[in-house]
Amino acid sequence: MTSSPVLLLCWARGAAGSDTYAIAETRASVARAGHGLADIVVVRNASSAAAALADHDARWVGFVDAGDELVPGALERLWSVVDGDPTVDVVYSDEATRAPDGTLDPFYKPGWSPDRLRCQPYVGRLTLMRRALLDDVGGVRAVGSRAVTELDVLLRVTERARRVEHVPTVLCVRATGGPIPALAPGDVAPACGVVDEHLERVGIGAESQPHATVLGLLRLEPRLAEHPLVSIVVPTGGTRRRVRGVKTSLVANCVRSVLERSTYPHIEVVCVADPSLDVWQRRELAALGHRVRIVPFDEPFHFAHKVNVGALAASGDVLVLLNDDTEVHAPGWLEAMLLYALDPGVGAVGARLLFEDDRIQHCGVVGVKGNPGHPYYGLPGDTPGHGGNALVPGNFLAVTAACLMTRRECFETVGGLSTWFPVNYNDIDYCLKLQRAGLRVVATPDATLYHYESSSRSGDVATDELVLVGRRWGRCLRDDPFYGPNFPSGNADFVPAPLIA
Amino acid sequence: MTADPGASGTHDDPARTMLELRDLVIGVQAQLDEVHARLDDLERRMHEPAPPRPTFAHRVRARAGRFKRAITHRAR
Numbered sequence: 001m002t003s004s005p006v007l008l009l010c011w012a013r014g015a016a017g018s019d020t021y022a023i024a025e026t027r028a029s030v031a032r033a034g035h036g037l038a039d040i041v042v043v044r045n046a047s048s049a050a051a052a053l054a055d056h057d058a059r060w061v062g063f064v065d066a067g068d069e070l071v072p073g074a075l076e077r078l079w080s081v082v083d084g085d086p087t088v089d090v091v092y093s094d095e096a097t098r099a100p101d102g103t104l105d106p107f108y109k110p111g112w113s114p115d116r117l118r119c120q121p122y123v124g125r126l127t128l129m130r131r132a133l134l135d136d137v138g139g140v141r142a143v144g145s146r147a148v149t150e151l152d153v154l155l156r157v158t159e160r161a162r163r164v165e166h167v168p169t170v171l172c173v174r175a176t177g178g179p180i181p182a183l184a185p186g187d188v189a190p191a192c193g194v195v196d197e198h199l200e201r202v203g204i205g206a207e208s209q210p211h212a213t214v215l216g217l218l219r220l221e222p223r224l225a226e227h228p229l230v231s232i233v234v235p236t237g238g239t240r241r242r243v244r245g246v247k248t249s250l251v252a253n254c255v256r257s258v259l260e261r262s263t264y265p266h267i268e269v270v271c272v273a274d275p276s277l278d279v280w281q282r283r284e285l286a287a288l289g290h291r292v293r294i295v296p297f298d299e300p301f302h303f304a305h306k307v308n309v310g311a312l313a314a315s316g317d318v319l320v321l322l323n324d325d326t327e328v329h330a331p332g333w334l335e336a337m338l339l340y341a342l343d344p345g346v347g348a349v350g351a352r353l354l355f356e357d358d359r360i361q362h363c364g365v366v367g368v369k370g371n372p373g374h375p376y377y378g379l380p381g382d383t384p385g386h387g388g389n390a391l392v393p394g395n396f397l398a399v400t401a402a403c404l405m406t407r408r409e410c411f412e413t414v415g416g417l418s419t420w421f422p423v424n425y426n427d428i429d430y431c432l433k434l435q436r437a438g439l440r441v442v443a444t445p446d447a448t449l450y451h452y453e454s455s456s457r458s459g460d461v462a463t464d465e466l467v468l469v470g471r472r473w474g475r476c477l478r479d480d481p482f483y484g485p486n487f488p489s490g491n492a493d494f495v496p497a498p499l500i501a
Numbered sequence: 502m503t504a505d506p507g508a509s510g511t512h513d514d515p516a517r518t519m520l521e522l523r524d525l526v527i528g529v530q531a532q533l534d535e536v537h538a539r540l541d542d543l544e545r546r547m548h549e550p551a552p553p554r555p556t557f558a559h560r561v562r563a564r565a566g567r568f569k570r571a572i573t574h575r576a577r
Contacts, residue, residue, distance in 0.1 A: 305517075308517060308520055312514075312516045312520075412520065412523075413523070414523065414524070415520045415521065415522070415523030415524025415526070415527060416520040416524065419521055419524070420524075420528065429528075432531070433524075433527050433531075436527065471532055471535060472531045472532055473531060474535055475534070475535060475538050
């Protein structure tokens, strides 16, 4: 038995004796990092980890790899978070990997993002879990390699954790790893099994599969148990513009793409139309079938009002707010969004939106220096993002209402889109109202649409709307937990501050 | 923002008015939170010890530094 409050289980790399130097290095760094706060025990597999746990009475448990270096004071920093707050059950910090030239490549993580963890083991080092909770959920199980064992432990612990905290400081330099945290190719299949068990426990209708393009990441394939009516609310003024060289009615193009390309069976489309929607476009919409309804809107232009009118006229339990200047790209978009929207802990789900030429228009919204910003705006569609955050579903401060799925009960509880924001920021405000109510916001790249941005209205931002969003949500936009303080450039592209070795 | 629900609701639809009133309540609460946070921040800053005033020696050194940078710049 030990008296140290933290136990670090150090995964040995290979055969006994082959990594003595690496283990000694990690031991030395733990001694510098903790000043007696932690004991370190070398383990080779899940059963030896379980045995080491049984032999110690530490109150907090973490994992490290042989060769990982903790920065001086790392454990004290984490301890200061968990010691002062009895509701924190898990705490994790940022990490870095050492490049061959000796420079450090930092990975600055988002605040707690359960929807990302299911597809990418982003939490990594240094993480501490409350021992009592780990024991409650069954301890360390032998489910595969060390990475899969850790993922399994983390999923089971965080399912029941009261609070998961993130310390936005690099506290560990990892011995191995690349710019995108991922599983080893051989770990993907057992990790899918572990994630599937987790999905069953938390009641999410999906199955885990290997990521289509990036080896070592996962994606969730929807397996929905229920198929509620989804009402797609499309506010429109009947704008026409050239799309791929052809003059097109945006609303007809949008609704046609929804009806023809969506594989989800239970849809209605509610077009909220200004009087400016001409008779030819009305006929075109009527010809698309009985699932399309036109709701008249005879007031001066007001995006939030129009959406609220459409939502109230809709009959579905799930709403999709969809701009008329969008076009469905991938057939399974509604299922990919529903998988998250039906989770009672989620309030809003956003899609990945691309410009006509496949550059990124939207993959989530972050708060940058007090203003909302679109990460990777205008960058190529295959941009992986910082730590791969453009490749996998993740939690964000907000998502755009150009394509936003939400349950009706959430929409009504928080008062719909705020009519104090006639044109801009009503979506940011909506998502922040949901977060205030304790609900998560998810952006998923598995739902992809084209967005011919600002075709239907001016792209200008009214100053009074910017002032009001700052008055309501200034703190949230300045201290966005999903963006963090480590990206000093003002352009929302997750450009990290350099890290001095 | 003026807390006047009538300013945003010029219609007789009770469902729309209900949405607007709920939004107003949350919006006002959020603004109040912002005000409290600013007050806390100001109070914290007021109780922080003021930074020491630069002494005569500090000012002379700063001026010498500026002079040195200026002549180095000119020499280039």
